[in-house]
Amino acid sequence: MAPPLIEVREVTKTFPGVLANDRVSLSLDAGEIVALLGENGAGKSTLMNVVYGLLTADSGEIRVEGEPVHIRSPRQAIDLGIGMVHQHFMLVEPLTVTENIVLGTEPTRGGVIDFRKARDDVREISRRYGLAVDPDAVVRDLPVGMQQRVEILKALYRGARVLILDEPTAVLTPQEVRELFAVVRSLVGEGLSVVFITHKLEEVMSVADRVVVMRDGRVVGETRPADTDMAGLARMMVGREVVFRVEKTPSTCGDTILELDDVHVLDERHLEAVKGVSFSVCAGEVVALAGVSGNGQTELIEAITGLRKVSSGTMLLKGEDITKAAARQTIEAGLSHVPEDRHRRGLVLDFDLMENTILGDHRLAPFAKYGVLNSSAITEVTRQRIKDYDVRTPSERVKAATLSGGNQQKLVLARELGRDPDLLVAAQPTRGLDVGAIEFVHSQILSERDRGKAVLLVSLELEEVQSLADRILIIFEGRIVKEFAAGEASDEELGYYMTGGGGDKLAAAPQEVVVSDGGSQA
Amino acid sequence: MAEAKREHPNRVVAILRELAVPVISVAIAMVIGSIIMIVAGFDPISAYVAMFKGGFGGGRQIGETMLRATPLIFTGLAVAYGFRAGLFNIGAEGQLFMGGLSAAFLGIALAGLPRPLNIVIMIVAGAAIGAAWAFIPALLKAKVGAHEVITTMMFSYIARYLVSWLVTGPLKAEGQIPQTERLPVETTLPKLHEIFPFLVPSRAHLGFVLAVLLAIAVWWVLKYTALGYESRAVGFNPWASETGGISVSATTVKALCISGALAGLAGVTEVMGVHLRLFDQFSAGFGFTGIAVALLAKNNPIGVIAAAILFGALSAGGGTMQLEAEVPQKVILIIQALIIFLVAAEQISRWILGRTVRRGVEDAG
Numbered sequence: 001m002a003p004p005l006i007e008v009r010e011v012t013k014t015f016p017g018v019l020a021n022d023r024v025s026l027s028l029d030a031g032e033i034v035a036l037l038g039e040n041g042a043g044k045s046t047l048m049n050v051v052y053g054l055l056t057a058d059s060g061e062i063r064v065e066g067e068p069v070h071i072r073s074p075r076q077a078i079d080l081g082i083g084m085v086h087q088h089f090m091l092v093e094p095l096t097v098t099e100n101i102v103l104g105t106e107p108t109r110g111g112v113i114d115f116r117k118a119r120d121d122v123r124e125i126s127r128r129y130g131l132a133v134d135p136d137a138v139v140r141d142l143p144v145g146m147q148q149r150v151e152i153l154k155a156l157y158r159g160a161r162v163l164i165l166d167e168p169t170a171v172l173t174p175q176e177v178r179e180l181f182a183v184v185r186s187l188v189g190e191g192l193s194v195v196f197i198t199h200k201l202e203e204v205m206s207v208a209d210r211v212v213v214m215r216d217g218r219v220v221g222e223t224r225p226a227d228t229d230m231a232g233l234a235r236m237m238v239g240r241e242v243v244f245r246v247e248k249t250p251s252t253c254g255d256t257i258l259e260l261d262d263v264h265v266l267d268e269r270h271l272e273a274v275k276g277v278s279f280s281v282c283a284g285e286v287v288a289l290a291g292v293s294g295n296g297q298t299e300l301i302e303a304i305t306g307l308r309k310v311s312s313g314t315m316l317l318k319g320e321d322i323t324k325a326a327a328r329q330t331i332e333a334g335l336s337h338v339p340e341d342r343h344r345r346g347l348v349l350d351f352d353l354m355e356n357t358i359l360g361d362h363r364l365a366p367f368a369k370y371g372v373l374n375s376s377a378i379t380e381v382t383r384q385r386i387k388d389y390d391v392r393t394p395s396e397r398v399k400a401a402t403l404s405g406g407n408q409q410k411l412v413l414a415r416e417l418g419r420d421p422d423l424l425v426a427a428q429p430t431r432g433l434d435v436g437a438i439e440f441v442h443s444q445i446l447s448e449r450d451r452g453k454a455v456l457l458v459s460l461e462l463e464e465v466q467s468l469a470d471r472i473l474i475i476f477e478g479r480i481v482k483e484f485a486a487g488e489a490s491d492e493e494l495g496y497y498m499t500g501g502g503g504d505k506l507a508a509a510p511q512e513v514v515v516s517d518g519g520s521q522a
Numbered sequence: 523m524a525e526a527k528r529e530h531p532n533r534v535v536a537i538l539r540e541l542a543v544p545v546i547s548v549a550i551a552m553v554i555g556s557i558i559m560i561v562a563g564f565d566p567i568s569a570y571v572a573m574f575k576g577g578f579g580g581g582r583q584i585g586e587t588m589l590r591a592t593p594l595i596f597t598g599l600a601v602a603y604g605f606r607a608g609l610f611n612i613g614a615e616g617q618l619f620m621g622g623l624s625a626a627f628l629g630i631a632l633a634g635l636p637r638p639l640n641i642v643i644m645i646v647a648g649a650a651i652g653a654a655w656a657f658i659p660a661l662l663k664a665k666v667g668a669h670e671v672i673t674t675m676m677f678s679y680i681a682r683y684l685v686s687w688l689v690t691g692p693l694k695a696e697g698q699i700p701q702t703e704r705l706p707v708e709t710t711l712p713k714l715h716e717i718f719p720f721l722v723p724s725r726a727h728l729g730f731v732l733a734v735l736l737a738i739a740v741w742w743v744l745k746y747t748a749l750g751y752e753s754r755a756v757g758f759n760p761w762a763s764e765t766g767g768i769s770v771s772a773t774t775v776k777a778l779c780i781s782g783a784l785a786g787l788a789g790v791t792e793v794m795g796v797h798l799r800l801f802d803q804f805s806a807g808f809g810f811t812g813i814a815v816a817l818l819a820k821n822n823p824i825g826v827i828a829a830a831i832l833f834g835a836l837s838a839g840g841g842t843m844q845l846e847a848e849v850p851q852k853v854i855l856i857i858q859a860l861i862i863f864l865v866a867a868e869q870i871s872r873w874i875l876g877r878t879v880r881r882g883v884e885d886a887g
Contacts, residue, residue, distance in 0.1 A: 348755050
């Protein structure tokens, strides 16, 4: 029997104070898709960064086709036929697809880059692996899913036989995810092997040949999708039973907390992103704003939370006019905001946990008096919140950047809910989180509701919308096009309205047009 | 109390880690400096001995070091405060000139009034005009996004040439030299030995004490006040700050004005404590050296004191080095440049530090 294509033996990697990989072993055969499943911070990416030469293991060895190798840089990994596509793309945005793909290994003729050959090469591999893309398109103008294809093509151009995909679906729309899976299958059909890092169980079930589950830096199990189910995988990954759909009682609608009337909002390019939205949220209910990304949700949320100007219409919070309020006033009026991008808007990553805890309340008692911060009160409240919201951290003095994604989000929740708001605006609160953290966030949102608070939830995940919402508003192209009560509509119906409601074939077309465009040019 | 004790070692380690890069940068710069001296045929040992003597060799020498460190503490603080709020106040020199101008003007206008009152008025006025000089670039930054590197730099030119014109024209004193009238004693800062009789007579003046107190104040403001918190928040992440209800534009304006006020004080104390009058060349580029001081101090206000004293000592010791070891004073400038270079290129020091530590561990093992 031939040795595995790649074999990782007993690899250990420590960071100061953290055992990221503890004697991890893993093997990969030619032509197979292995899903590396685990919660955030389980050590999946660390392991793959070791294989790709970005990190050096403290001990252990890696073999490629049975030969022990020392991979000290991505360059060596590439020479061994290992390619990796990172979660955050490493593309030069102003350059074209071809320029990006050949970057660093440009074919030359007489000292100058042979662009004609480069483009032909790109066309050739993109045809061979069925990855349609326009070689002359500028990367900046491409949708995220296309940019990811460019990353994959980059690895293939360099002769990758093994492709490591680090959480490849985190940034994709459901449609793009389906396309990616098709691509992955066609790559494997061409004899490549794929390692697929993920924490999403459905993905594992639908694409992997084999699953390796990691927890706390160790491999805790290995199985095949056919031999298990989502609950079984979740149990292995988290180490306990996981509730997928939170049980909730019927809502009791109290006073109207948030009221929007014919709100219009412009985006950065001064185009109308929100075109006359009216709705209300009452105390004790969760209203979900469901829609495909880019249909005005972000602008609407920014308008409500005082981060963006409203061009016309009115917004009332507990009867108080917040149409022109800045973020400061909305906070004071009783609004808390869990932003969709926690690294950019939710946290100051270079601040420690205490400094992040007081953000927004840093001029108020008990944190400050006459503009002077009260360190002991800050420490005390931070410690209490860390405990109440189960933020896993060595101390309240570490920078927020050192926490895992789930714990960062818990920290944001701790701050925003600790303020005891009347209205919680939560934008994609579980994006990028693993099942354990998602479960926690969901239960917190529902307990706010049960305490008689109003919750406005924005989510791209139908599952989340279905399990949390008392009312579902569908937003499409800046308008609320449909409203459902909880449990009234199936996922298919929601999807139908989210994509335009005029027949889903038409609605899905824009995505497909891009694909077939690339294809016809290739 | 027990709590505090338990955390103590960690904080010491953290402080040592912060100190490592600046200290190593200085050491490497001195090593390279000695290589240059050897190649040029000088004896580096006697040069450094002479330099040290010139900087710290006695009461008078220490006084001279303090004198030269004083404006650098102010400008270093100015630049550091700006950096903490994400602003690069490259125009500290201009705010310094305006502070000097205000002191030279008020020093004549207030002649005859009691000295303590004059000192307070002139310091407050100098800080205010420094802040005012930074206010317009700050407002432009906050309202239309004009980059402060360009605007403060241009305001620096305006201030410099305004002073240049004033000292040759409207404010020129009797005589050939383009300079303002000498300040009467009641509008000058006392020498330190006048207040503390046990000190050896030297040129060091009260401005040094003020600078050190202010450094501590700035450290406190940054760490323990809502104002400092907002400045740092905006410096690290303006989007998260905005989401947290902090006005990014107001914070920017405040921070750049505070920076300008600190730089203005450098000009005030130079005029009131050293030159006692204003002329074209009264600042030896302190505003720009302040950038280097802030860099070396890694924008820590307490570190600014140490970095400014180091630069002050290099400058004070340079003369002695030239006299005693016959090494040209320019070598000092080379060493200064190397320090800044190495701090800026932090990775070089980190790499050397990493190697040394690793080798130490291997040796021990």
